Amino acid sequence: xxxxxxxxxxxxxxxxxxxxxxxxxxxxxxxxxxxxxxxxxxxxxxxxxxxxxxxxxxxxxxxxxxxxxxxxxxxxxxxxxxxxxxxxxxxxxxxxxxxxxxxxxxxxxxxxxxxxxxxxxxxxxxxxxxxxxxxxxxxxxxxxxxxxxxxxxxxxxxxxxxxxxxxxxxxxxxxxxxxxxxxxxxxxxxxxxxxxxxxxxxxxxxxxxxxxxxxxxxxxxxxxxxxxxxxxxxxxxxxxxxxxxxxxxxxxxxxxxxxxxxxxxxxxxxxxxxxxxxxxxxxxxxxxxxxxxxxxx
Amino acid sequence: xxxxxxxxxxxxxxxxxxxxxxxxxxxxxxxxxxxxxxxxxxxxxxxxxxxxxxxxxxxxxxxxxxxxxxxxxxxxxxxxxxxxxxxxxxxxxxxxxxxxxxxxxxxxxxxxxxxxxxxxxxxxxxxxxxxxxxxxxxxxxxxxxxxxxxxxxxxxxxxxxxxxxxxxxxxxxxxxxxxxxxxxxxxxxxxxxxxxxxxxxxxxxxxxxxxxxxxxxxxxxxxxxxxx
Ligand SMILES: Nc1ncnc2c1ncn2[C@@H]1O[C@H](COP(=O)(O)OP(=O)(O)OP(=O)(O)O)[C@@H](O)[C@H]1O
Ligand SMILES: [Mg+2]
Numbered sequence: 001x002x003x004x005x006x007x008x009x010x011x012x013x014x015x016x017x018x019x020x021x022x023x024x025x026x027x028x029x030x031x032x033x034x035x036x037x038x039x040x041x042x043x044x045x046x047x048x049x050x051x052x053x054x055x056x057x058x059x060x061x062x063x064x065x066x067x068x069x070x071x072x073x074x075x076x077x078x079x080x081x082x083x084x085x086x087x088x089x090x091x092x093x094x095x096x097x098x099x100x101x102x103x104x105x106x107x108x109x110x111x112x113x114x115x116x117x118x119x120x121x122x123x124x125x126x127x128x129x130x131x132x133x134x135x136x137x138x139x140x141x142x143x144x145x146x147x148x149x150x151x152x153x154x155x156x157x158x159x160x161x162x163x164x165x166x167x168x169x170x171x172x173x174x175x176x177x178x179x180x181x182x183x184x185x186x187x188x189x190x191x192x193x194x195x196x197x198x199x200x201x202x203x204x205x206x207x208x209x210x211x212x213x214x215x216x217x218x219x220x221x222x223x224x225x226x227x228x229x230x231x232x233x234x235x236x237x238x239x240x241x242x243x244x245x246x247x248x249x250x251x252x253x254x255x256x257x258x259x260x261x262x263x264x265x266x267x268x269x270x271x272x273x274x275x276x277x278x279x280x281x282x283x284x285x286x287x288x289x290x291x292x293x294x295x296x297x
Numbered sequence: 298x299x300x301x302x303x304x305x306x307x308x309x310x311x312x313x314x315x316x317x318x319x320x321x322x323x324x325x326x327x328x329x330x331x332x333x334x335x336x337x338x339x340x341x342x343x344x345x346x347x348x349x350x351x352x353x354x355x356x357x358x359x360x361x362x363x364x365x366x367x368x369x370x371x372x373x374x375x376x377x378x379x380x381x382x383x384x385x386x387x388x389x390x391x392x393x394x395x396x397x398x399x400x401x402x403x404x405x406x407x408x409x410x411x412x413x414x415x416x417x418x419x420x421x422x423x424x425x426x427x428x429x430x431x432x433x434x435x436x437x438x439x440x441x442x443x444x445x446x447x448x449x450x451x452x453x454x455x456x457x458x459x460x461x462x463x464x465x466x467x468x469x470x471x472x473x474x475x476x477x478x479x480x481x482x483x484x485x486x487x488x489x490x491x492x493x494x495x496x497x498x499x500x501x502x503x504x505x506x507x508x509x510x511x512x513x514x515x516x517x518x519x520x521x522x523x524x525x
Contacts, residue, residue, distance in 0.1 A: 002405045019390050205386045208348060209447070210376035211403045212369070 001214075009215075013222025017230075020195045024227060027191045027286070031231025031279050034184035038177050039239045039275050045173040046271075047261045052166045053133075061128040061140045062153040069148040074124060077148050081126055086139055088131040098122040123150060181282060188227065188286030200294045213295045220291045221284055228283025229276065236272045243268040298324040298455065298486050299345060304354035306340055306510075314340040315351070316510035322488070324454070327481045329497050330490040331521055332507040338490040339383055341507060342457050345488070346378045347371050359454060376404055379448030381458035383490075385440045387432040387447075393419070394428040397447045404451060418446040421476055423469075437464040445473060449480055456480060458489040462496065474500060497521040 017024045063081065065074055074092070082090045093101075099122050128143065130136050136154055144152045206216050247264040261267075299322040306315035314337045322328055330338045343349040345358055347366070356363040359377055366374065379400075387396050394415055401411045419425045422442040432440050441464045448456055458477070462470040474496055481487045491497060497504060497520065504519030505512055514522065 004408060005402070005405050008402050202388050202390070205388055206399070206403075207372070208346070208375065208380065208382075208386060209400050209403060210372045211399075212372045215372075215403060 005215075006218075009218035010222050012219035014226060016219060016223045017226055023191050023195045027188045027227045027283070028231045030184050030187035030191070031228055031282055032234050034180045034282070035232055035235035035275050035279055036238060037180050038278065039235050039271060041173050041177050041180075042271060042274070043239070043243065045169060046267075048166060048169050050262050052162050055162055057133055059130075059133060059136055059155055061130065061136065061143060063126040063128060063143050064150045064152070065124045065126065066148045066150045067123065069124075073148045077146060078126060080146060081128055081143060084139065084142060086131050086135040088129040090129075091127045093125045093127055095120045095122045095124050098125055181278065184282050185286045185289070188224070188283060189290040193290045203291075203294050207295075216295065217288065217291055220287045224283035224285070224287025225280050226283070227287070228279035228281065231283065232276045232279030235275050235279075239272055239275065240268050243271075298322055298326070298359065299488075300355075300357040301344070302355040304344065304356065305352045306337075306344065306349065307352045314510055315344075318354070318507075318510070318512055320505065320512065320515070322486065324486055325481070325484050327478070327487045327502040328489070329502055329504045329519075329521075330488065330507060331492070331497060331504060331523065332513075333523070334492075336507045337510040338507055339459055340510075342459055342488065342490055345455075345457055346375050346380055372403075376451070377454050379451070379453040379456040381441070381444050381448045381456070381461045383459035383463070385432070385444040387440055387443055389432055392429050392431055393424060393435070393443050396432070396443055397450050400447050400451050406451070414450055415446075418450045421449075422446045423472070438466065438469060441465060442469070442473070445476070449476070453485065455486045455488070458487070460490055460492065462491065462493055467495075470496065494521040494523070 063077075065077065069077070078090055078092060081087060099120050102122065126143075128139070130139050137160075140152045140154045143149055203216055207213075244264055247261065247268075299320065301318055301320045304315050304318040305313070307313045316337075318341065330341060332338055340349060344351055344356055344363075347363060350363075358374065361370075361374055363374075388399065391399065397415045397418060398411050401414060406414070416425065416428075419428055422445055424439060424442055424446070427435065427439065432443070435443070441461065445458070445461055448458070456477070461477070462473055465473060470493070477487055477489065478500065501518040503517050504514065504522070506514035506519075506522060
């Protein structure tokens with residue numbers, strides 16, 4: 001195909017959008033609604049994912065050491081833990097350090113605990129960082145069974161709930177997004193089909209005048225692509241606008257440590273690009289699907 | 298140029314439109330196809346650019362054997378043939394200009410040449426002032442002339458015209474005939490189905506008469522031969 005023919009196909013495809021009037025607007029509307037919902041789901045899902053990762057990554061295993069263990073035992077235990085599969089790092093924290101951490105975490109209130117200083121009730125602890133957050137639980141179980149380990153803490157409940165929640169959110173989100181995209185493709189190919197019924201005669205004429213199937217298909221391809229891109233404009237503007245607002249105003253007011261959304265730049269831009277691509281693909285698929293059966297004239 | 302050997306055509310509804318047709322038309326000939334309505338003239342013509350396939354028999358057009366022609370080669374066969382359709386077959390949403398330009402866009406002609414040739418041919422059929430009209434805004438005769446313009450704009454080797462003067466007044470008819478003769482003088486083969494006794498008897502050419510799907514007469518410089 002020559003470049004001027006490609007130009008011709010672009011011109012024809014765009015002209016067809018105008019020639020089809022309300023049908024084009026209906027298709028664009030279908031894409032718009034779909035993409036608004038899809039991008040809302042994507043924002044929520046990707047951010048939940050991000051938060052979950054953050055919490056997961058923060059989780060460490062605290063292995064409290066038996067009071068009866070002497071320094072030899074403690075050293076041996078440390079080496080044993082280090083040898084376990086999936087351990088990223090092992091840090092020893094004496095009971096004094098643990099107490100200091102505890103007091104720091106209490107803030108001003110911590111000072112009033114100062115009197116305990118002399119009689120520290122806390123234990124020496126190994127802080128174990130798993131290489132893979134998903135391994136936390138089995139790793140903790142293994143460490144718990146080792147000699148001289150009194151107890152392990154690793155935020156058991158938090159992890160379990162988070163994993164569960166995240167898994168459900170992801171599955172439900174993906175199913176909904178998939179369903180929405182299929183619906184939009186169906187709607188578009190239907191609207192284009194309605195206009196194409198009228199056009200099936202035109203396609204027949206084009207073939208009689210010597211047009212190849214590809215020559216006929218191209219403008220439909222372009223038309224679908226532009227319908228999809230036009231349908232992506234409102235969703236993209238909403239994504240950028242709303243996300244910018246949240247990023248600038250809401251996040252700072254929420255002080256939960258793990259509540260931290262993906263930064264506007266580059267996330268909002270990447271998402272916009274993705275939404276644009278999904279829109280274009282929906283449009284192209286819808287229109288190319290609908291033209292296919294009319295080409296066998 | 299055109300060779301048909303023992304062609305039969307039976308439509309899906311059971312009508313046998315052609316019943317053993319054999320014909321040989323050389324490059325540069327001008328041939329009238331005459332015969333009563335329903336005789337099979339249009340069917341005969343449609344076989345040449347593969348709008349219809351014969352039920353049996355051999356057809357060779359431009360050295361291409363249509364029996365073995367692959368689906369994807371059909372567009373290229375059609376580009377060498379300019380067809381004036383009995384029902385015009387104009388693209389309803391394109392302007393007169395765009396309809397004619399389409400035949401050139403298909404063969405990837407340059408925009409400059411497209412503009413020049415479309416304007417030339419519009420001038421030839423006397424529709425320059427209606428270039429921006431869509432087919433619905435034209436009379437039957439004007440639509441027919443657009444169809445003629447589209448058929449000849451890319452200088453095909455073969456022009457097939459199914460009653461190209463059927464909707465035209467006598468003056469315009471003679472003009473169209475002059476145009477076709479001019480093209481024919483330059484070596485283009487012309488096949489024309491017609492019911493016009495005046496034209497056939499005045500501009501003497503080869504006449505093939507079809508009745509009930511068979512050729513009943515094939516004469517050089519023939520007469521129309523039917524009373525109107
Ligand atoms: N697509 C079709 N399907 C079924 N039968 C058809 C079809 N086209 C034509 N016929 C039949 O084939 C026969 C020949 O038709 P054709 O159109 O070739 O006649 P014609 O000689 O061109 O007539 P006219 O002078 O009226 O144009 C007719 O009986 C017609 O009913
Ligand atoms: Mg006919």
